[in-house]
Structure formats: C-alpha cells, structure tokens
Amino acid sequence: MPVSETVKNALSSSSMIRKMFEEGAALKKTHGIENVFDFSLGNPDLEPPVSFKETLKKLVFEDAPGSHGYMPNAGFNEVREAAARKVSRDHKVEIGADGVIMSVGAAGALNSVLKAILNPDDEVIVAKPFFMEYRPYALNHGGRLVEVASAPDFNLDVEAVKAALSLKTAAVLINSPNNPTGRVYPAKTIAELSRVLLEHGEACGRFPYLIADEPYREIVYGGVSVPPILSAYPHSIAATSFSKSLSLPGERIGYIAVSPKACDRENLLAGIIYATRTLGFVNAPALMQRCVAAVMDEKADVSVYEKRRDAFKKTLSDSSLDFVEPEGAFYIFARVPSKNGATGDDAAFSAHLKKHLILGVPGSSFGAKGWIRFAYCVSEKTILNSADAFKKAVSSFLP
Amino acid sequence: MPVSETVKNALSSSSMIRKMFEEGAALKKTHGIENVFDFSLGNPDLEPPVSFKETLKKLVFEDAPGSHGYMPNAGFNEVREAAARKVSRDHKVEIGADGVIMSVGAAGALNSVLKAILNPDDEVIVAKPFFMEYRPYALNHGGRLVEVASAPDFNLDVEAVKAALSLKTAAVLINSPNNPTGRVYPAKTIAELSRVLLEHGEACGRFPYLIADEPYREIVYGGVSVPPILSAYPHSIAATSFSKSLSLPGERIGYIAVSPKACDRENLLAGIIYATRTLGFVNAPALMQRCVAAVMDEKADVSVYEKRRDAFKKTLSDSSLDFVEPEGAFYIFARVPSKNGATGDDAAFSAHLKKHLILGVPGSSFGAKGWIRFAYCVSEKTILNSADAFKKAVSSFLP
Numbered sequence: 004m005p006v007s008e009t010v011k012n013a014l015s016s017s018s019m020i021r022k023m024f025e026e027g028a029a030l031k032k033t034h035g036i037e038n039v040f041d042f043s044l045g046n047p048d049l050e051p052p053v054s055f056k057e058t059l060k061k062l063v064f065e066d067a068p069g070s071h072g073y074m075p076n077a078g079f080n081e082v083r084e085a086a087a088r089k090v091s092r093d094h095k096v097e098i099g100a101d102g103v104i105m106s107v108g109a110a111g112a113l114n115s116v117l118k119a120i121l122n123p124d125d126e127v128i129v130a131k132p133f134f135m136e137y138r139p140y141a142l143n144h145g146g147r148l149v150e151v152a153s154a155p156d157f158n159l160d161v162e163a164v165k166a167a168l169s170l171k172t173a174a175v176l177i178n179s180p181n182n183p184t185g186r187v188y189p190a191k192t193i194a195e196l197s198r199v200l201l202e203h204g205e206a207c208g209r210f211p212y213l214i215a216d217e218p219y220r221e222i223v224y225g226g227v228s229v230p231p232i233l234s235a236y237p238h239s240i241a242a243t244s245f246s247k248s249l250s251l252p253g254e255r256i257g258y259i260a261v262s263p264k265a266c267d268r269e270n271l272l273a274g275i276i277y278a279t280r281t282l283g284f285v286n287a288p289a290l291m292q293r294c295v296a297a298v299m300d301e302k303a304d305v306s307v308y309e310k311r312r313d314a315f316k317k318t319l320s321d322s323s324l325d326f327v328e329p330e331g332a333f334y335i336f337a338r339v340p341s342k343n344g345a346t347g348d349d350a351a352f353s354a355h356l357k358k359h360l361i362l363g364v365p366g367s368s369f370g371a372k373g374w375i376r377f378a379y380c381v382s383e384k385t386i387l388n389s390a391d392a393f394k395k396a397v398s399s400f401l402p
Numbered sequence: 403m404p405v406s407e408t409v410k411n412a413l414s415s416s417s418m419i420r421k422m423f424e425e426g427a428a429l430k431k432t433h434g435i436e437n438v439f440d441f442s443l444g445n446p447d448l449e450p451p452v453s454f455k456e457t458l459k460k461l462v463f464e465d466a467p468g469s470h471g472y473m474p475n476a477g478f479n480e481v482r483e484a485a486a487r488k489v490s491r492d493h494k495v496e497i498g499a500d501g502v503i504m505s506v507g508a509a510g511a512l513n514s515v516l517k518a519i520l521n522p523d524d525e526v527i528v529a530k531p532f533f534m535e536y537r538p539y540a541l542n543h544g545g546r547l548v549e550v551a552s553a554p555d556f557n558l559d560v561e562a563v564k565a566a567l568s569l570k571t572a573a574v575l576i577n578s579p580n581n582p583t584g585r586v587y588p589a590k591t592i593a594e595l596s597r598v599l600l601e602h603g604e605a606c607g608r609f610p611y612l613i614a615d616e617p618y619r620e621i622v623y624g625g626v627s628v629p630p631i632l633s634a635y636p637h638s639i640a641a642t643s644f645s646k647s648l649s650l651p652g653e654r655i656g657y658i659a660v661s662p663k664a665c666d667r668e669n670l671l672a673g674i675i676y677a678t679r680t681l682g683f684v685n686a687p688a689l690m691q692r693c694v695a696a697v698m699d700e701k702a703d704v705s706v707y708e709k710r711r712d713a714f715k716k717t718l719s720d721s722s723l724d725f726v727e728p729e730g731a732f733y734i735f736a737r738v739p740s741k742n743g744a745t746g747d748d749a750a751f752s753a754h755l756k757k758h759l760i761l762g763v764p765g766s767s768f769g770a771k772g773w774i775r776f777a778y779c780v781s782e783k784t785i786l787n788s789a790d791a792f793k794k795a796v797s798s799f800l801p
Contacts, residue, residue, distance in 0.1 A: 005666040007518060014676055050467060056465060071652050072445055072446070107654070107684075110682035111682040118409065122406050140680065173404075238404070252472045252684075254689060255685070274413060281539065282542060283506065283539065283681075284682075
C-alpha cells in the first residue's frame with residue numbers, strides 16, 4: 004500500500020473533474036478548438052498588463068547581483084512594504100511591512116495560514132458553494148471544514164455562520180468576490196459577521212480568525228466595491244494573489260496580510276512564516292516578488308471581463324437559464340432547469356451540455372447541487388458563438 | 403490559543419538558530435561586514451550562469467502568449483521532457499516526461515512526495531546528521547522521522563538502516579552529497595542499501611520508497627561522482643532543485659523523478675501531482691520552468707567552490723581542527739575540540755567562535771553533537787581572512 008490512503012481516496016473522488024478536462028481536450032481534438040465552448044477553467048486568457056511586462060524586462064536587464072538568491076522567508080522587505088501600502092488602502096487600516104508575508108499564490112497563502120492556526124480537529128467554517136480546494140487545504144493541517152448554507156441570493160448567511168460556531172472554530176473562511184457565484188459580500192454583511200464573531204469570542208474565550216480569500220478583489224463590475232475586511236474585524240487575515248488581477252496564475256505570487264489588532268499577532272506572523280518555510284514554499288519566487296512590487300496597483304482590464312459578462316448574461320437569458328447576477332470575478336452561476344421547483348440534476352445537465360460542446364462545472368463540485376458554473380475568462384467570440392448551442396441544449400434538456 | 407500548539411512549540415525550539423542569525427546581523431553592524439566570518443548559511447554567492455541569464459532575457463523578450471498562465475499541475479510538458487532527459491542520464495535509467503513532476507524547489511518536492519506516501523504514524527528513516535527541515539516535513543503529513551547513526555566516516559550505515567526497518571517504514575530518505583557533512587555515498591553503499599530494502603520488502607510485503615534528496619548532485623570535487631539512485635533500487639524517487647547548481651535558491655524551482663519500476667507508480671505520480679496541487683504549490687513557477695529547461699545541463703562553476711574548499715581545509719588544518727573530507731556540496735563539518743576523546747560541546751564552541759567573529763552552525767542542529775558546520779559558499783577572501791581568527795579561537799577554547 005504505497006500511496007497514502009487519504010491521497011488514494013482523494014484521487015478517486017477528484018477523478019470526475021479530471022475526466023471532464025480530458026474529455027474536453029478530446030472534444031477539441033475531434034471537433035476543432037473553435038467549435039468547443041469551454042467555460043470550465045478559471046485560467047485568465049488576458050495577457051498581463053504592459054507595465055508588468057516592461058518591469059519584468061527592466062529587472063531582467065538590470066540583473067542586480069543576488070536577485071535570484073535567498074531573502075528572508077517572509078519576502079524582500081521593500082516588496083512587503085509595497086504590499087502593505089496597497090493592503091492599507093484596500094482594507095482601510097494602517098499596516099506595515101511586518102504585517103505582510105509574501106506567498107506562493109493564494110493557495111500557498113491559505114495553506115500557510117491554516118497550518119499556523121489549526122489544532123487537531125479544529126473547524127473552519129465555509130459557506131456553500133465554495134472553491135473545492137478549501138477542503139483538502141483544511142485536511143492537510145489536521146482541521147476540517149464545516150459547511151453552512153448561504154442566503155438564497157448567495158450572500159453570506161451570518162445566522163448560519165453563527166449557528167455553526169463552537170469552541171472548535173479556528174476560523175471562518177470567506178471568498179468575495181465569490182468563486183463560483185460571482186457575489187460580493189456587502190459591508191453590512193461583513194459588519195454583522197464581525198459582531199457575531201466578537202460576541203462568540205467574548206462569550207467562549209476563543210475568537211475565530213476571519214480569513215478573507217480575495218484573489219478577485221480587483222475584478223468587480225458596475226460600481227460594486229469589495230468592502231475592507233481587516234478594519235472590520237480585529238482578528239482577520241487577508242490572503243490574495245496576483246494570478247487574476249495581473250493574469251499571472253502560473254507564476255505563483257501572492258501575499259498574506261494580518262490585521263494589526265489580531266489576537267496573538269506576533270506568534271501568528273511568526274507561525275505563518277514558519278509554515279511558509281517548512282511546508283516547502285520557503286519563500287515566494289524572488290523575481291516575481293520584485294516585479295509585482297513595482298506594479299502593485301495595476302490590474303487586469305476589467306472592462307474586457309465586463310463585456311464578456313454582459314454577453315454571457317444575454318446568452319443565458321436568451322436560452323431561458325436563470326443565473327445569479329455576477330458582481331465580480333469571472334464566473335456566472337446558473338440554475339439547472341428542473342420540473343416543479345425540484346433541484347435540477349447538475350451532473351446530467353453538464354453531460355447534456357457537453358453533447359452540445361459546452362463545458363461547465365457542475366455545482367455539486369462546489370457544494371451546490373442544482374447549479375452549474377461557467378467561467379468567462381475566454382474570448383467574447385466564444386461566448387457569442389455559444390448562444391445557439393445553449394438554446395438548443397436548454398430546450399432539449401427536459402423532456 | 404490562536405496559534406497551533408505544534409507551531410508554537412516549533413517556534414520556541416527553532417528560535418536558537420534565528421537568534422544566531424540575528425546576532426550575526428548585529429555583529430556585522432558593529433564590526434563591519436568584512437570583519438565578520440559568516441559561514442552559517444547555505445546561500446550560494448555565485449551568480450547564475452551566463453547562459454541562464456541570456457535565456458531569461460530571451461524568454462522575457464519573446465513574451466510568448468500565455469507564458470505566465472496555468473499549465474498542467476505537473477508542469478509544462480516540454481520542461482518535463484528536458485528534465486527527464488537529464489534524469490535519465492544522471493540515474494542511468496529510461497524515464498519519460500510522465501515520470502517527472504516540476505516542483506517548487508527541493509523543499510516543495512519533498513513535501514509533495516511525503517504527503518503522497520505517508521499514512522498516519524508512518525516512519526521515514528534518516529541518517530544523522532541530516533538537514534534539520536526533514537523533521538517538520540515528515541510531521542506535516544502525519545509521519546515521523548526515525549533517526550539512525552551514520553558510519554564513523556559519515557558514510558551511510560546500511561546495517562543501522564536495516565535495524566530500523568519495520569512495517570511502518572514508508573521511506574528511507576538520503577541526502578548525498580550530504581548537508582552538513584559533504585560526504586557522497588558511494589555506489590557500493592547504495593547497492594547494499596538496495597539489497598537490504600528489497601529483502602525487507604520481500605519478507606514483510608512493504609517495500610520502502612528510497613527518496614534521494616539531491617540538490618548538490620552537481621557540486622562534487624576531485625573526480626568524485628554521485629552514483630545513480632533510480633537504476634539502483636526500483637522503488638526510488640529523486641527530488642532536486644536548481645537552487646545550488648544554478649544559484650537560484652530564491653526562485654523555487656526543482657523537480658521530482660520517479661523510477662519507472664516504482665511500486666504503484668501511476669498512483670504514486672498522480673498522488674504527488676495531487677499533493678503539489680492541494681498543498682498550495684499548484685505548479686512550479688512558469689517562467690523559471692521554461693528557463694531551466696533551456697539550460698538543464700548548465701551548472702555552477704564548481705572549480706570556484708573547490709578552491710574555497712581547499713582554502714577552508716587549510717584554514718581548519720592550520721588551526722588544528724579535525725574535519726570530514728568534503729567530497730561535495732559546500733559544507734565542511736568539523737569536530738569540536740574536546741578533552742580525552744569526550745564529545746565536544748558544540749553550542750559552547752559556536753558561542754566561543756562568535757566572540758572571534760566566526761559564525762558556524764552547531765552540529766546538534768543536525769543531530770550530531772560535538773560537531774560544527776561551516777558553509778563555504780562565500781568569497782575565498784572571507785575564508786582566507788578568517789585563518790587568524792580560527793587559530794586564536796581554537797587555541798583559546800579549551801583551558
């Protein structure tokens with residue numbers, strides 16, 4: 004029995020999605036890449052901004068001695084300073100370089116944070132639907148997810164979070180703008196959440212950390228803005244990456260920011276740095292650290308995503324599919340058609356769409372049966388061209 | 403109690419070394435950087451080879467679309483192919499791209515491998531002295547280290563490994579050229595180890611994996627060569643990085659190679675890829691992957707390290723310190739002076755050297771009391787200039 008039991012089980016349960024990707028590749032081979040409408044993956048097709056590319060060239064040509072060498076595990080100090088300035092603005096809080104730790108993307112950030120805070124069997128509360136990788140992230144470090152329902156409009160249901168709190172609650176993990184729904188939690192909801200967490204902490208003596216996973220903070224539409232977290236609740240931690248805002252998902256660069264008022268702040272920061280080192284990240288990649296520091300305030304051209312979003316909304320409306328109004332990120336979450344208000348069969352619908360060469364991820368993969376996620380970080384042409392296929396697929400789904 | 407108990411304990415036990423680094427920085431501030439002989443860190447001071455830098459410039463200027471985007475979690479296929487060609491030569495085995503997984507350095511590689519294979523309370527055998535990070539790496543994934551003694555000359559003691567084998571043994575982890583001793587395990591030793599592991603597996607039904615952590619494979623002196631591992635034992639895995647051979651420790655780029663004959667090979671590879679994804683590495687950094695692929699066979703100028711090694715050997719000999727003949731890596735492991743053959747006090751000796759502005763890491767940090775490690779990835783001048791300080795320090799250590 005050479006492979007670990009946990010990993011073996013995980014492999015068999017995650018094989019469904021891998022199978023979908025493989026089938027997608029096979030479909031493209033058979034039908035031609037332009038005839039397959041692949042909305043399955045959150046891999047931004049936009050190129051990084053010109054300023055990023057120019058900075059990268061400049062740094063590579065300057066070729067400063069030691070620029071590919073070790074630095075402190077938390078990152079170059081000047082890079083942490085630049086990130087601290089941004090996070091101070093985003094979160095309406097005063098934070099210095101010592102409150103920021105550069106990370107190997109948001110996935111690395113979340114693993115380092117969870118390793119630092121989880122005791123065996125500790126719980127992390129998440130609202131369904133959620134990014135499916137959170138489950139292994141918590142299990143990696145001896146914790147487990149406690150899944151609560153969202154409000155019907157997919158806003159955070161603070162009462163549901165409250166009902167799930169216990170002495171075992173190490174953290175509440177939120178993701179806004181949300182993958183897969185595209186919802187942005189409003190400031191009022193965050194304030195309510197903060198009040199509930201503070202009351203819980205005062206009553207039982209353990210204040211849960213609030214972890215905000217926010218790689219999509221920059222990608223919002225129509226005047227929506229993502230409210231600050233670090234100033235809204237003292238024991239809060241933001242984890243983010245430049246994967247989506249600068250279209251750099253392959254480079255694995257992000258950061259962690261800890262509220263200045265967080266409980267046990269010094270140990271928490273030292274613990275996250277220790278976790279970054281010993282989980283094998285060691286440090287965020289050196290060249291990319293320096294590169295993002297110079298373009299900290301750049302972002303993807305959100306107007307491009309907004310046009311695609313609008314095209315996708317029209318495509319879905321025209322084919323009579325209901326969906327959640329997408330306020331941010333680049334996902335649209337649609338309700339699977341069903342009879343008499345029953346929960347739709349998302350696996351069957353996904354399979355049916357595939358026959359029409361449309362690829363989307365069943366909501367069950369995010370803990371939301373009866374829904375399906377489409378990623379619109381693809382060309383507008385692909386979205387527009389899919390309109391007929393959507394109409395045919397939806398009209399022929401229910402007998 | 404917000405920070406995890408395990409991490410809190412680890413922070414207090416690792417504070418000794420952090421304290422040493424901080425004291426070193428303080429010493430440099432007080433006495434001037436050129437008057438402090440800092441042999442504490444394995445951070446190569448050589449610049450990456452010119453071919454690496456030229457390739458990096460070329461790739462950045464070509465600016466291929468999608469070059470900072472996602473690729474399969476195991477890495478770009480052409481990069482895996484290039485690494486497979488190198489590993490096939492190094493390990494005298496035929497291995498294809500599917501047998502290689504690109505990693506976030508060797509530290510990321512080892513964590514991914516250990517997560518993939520360890521069941522709760524499984525054991526990983528290591529020979530003392532060893533790189534101190536192995537302990538948290540095993541603990542991260544529910545396993546634990548079983549530490550065995552080395553031979554008196556710091557070669558691997560295969561009988562000691564044999565005595566430690568049990569049904570709980572998931573892996574034997576070797577590191578050759580060794581940090582901290584500089585020893586290279588000869589082919590004969592590897593063959594004996596292979597025989598012992600095969601006999602054990604045949605007898606009990608569980609074949610331990612042999613994990614070779616070999617970031618120093620390219621850095622060897624005087625005609626010594628590092629024997630192949632993947633062809634010597636079927637259930638073997640090599641983990642390596644370009645940190646030392648190309649002086650890129652800040653960029654976190656390496657790879658894992660699995661023997662074609664490894665037990666449960668397909669699940670093992672899928673499990674390591676799953677671990678790479680879910681531990682939060684996701685993939686090795688994109689630009690660096692493509693860069694190392696083009697200079698796979700380049701290496702640091704070993705002759706520079708060899709000159710430093712020779713200078714350090716002379717420095718230690720002149721000050722009457724015994725040491726292990728360093729065959730590879732850039733560490734020299736010296737015996738702490740003592741009376742009547744007793745085990746020397748390495749903490750006291752390290753503190754005493756510090757008074758003479760010499761920094762080295764006590765052997766206890768590697769599981770070897772009575773020894774001290776000096777890293778010679780510093781300028782030859784620093785080594786030569788330290789000669790007088792060494793003489794004075796050694797002659798005044800024992801009363």
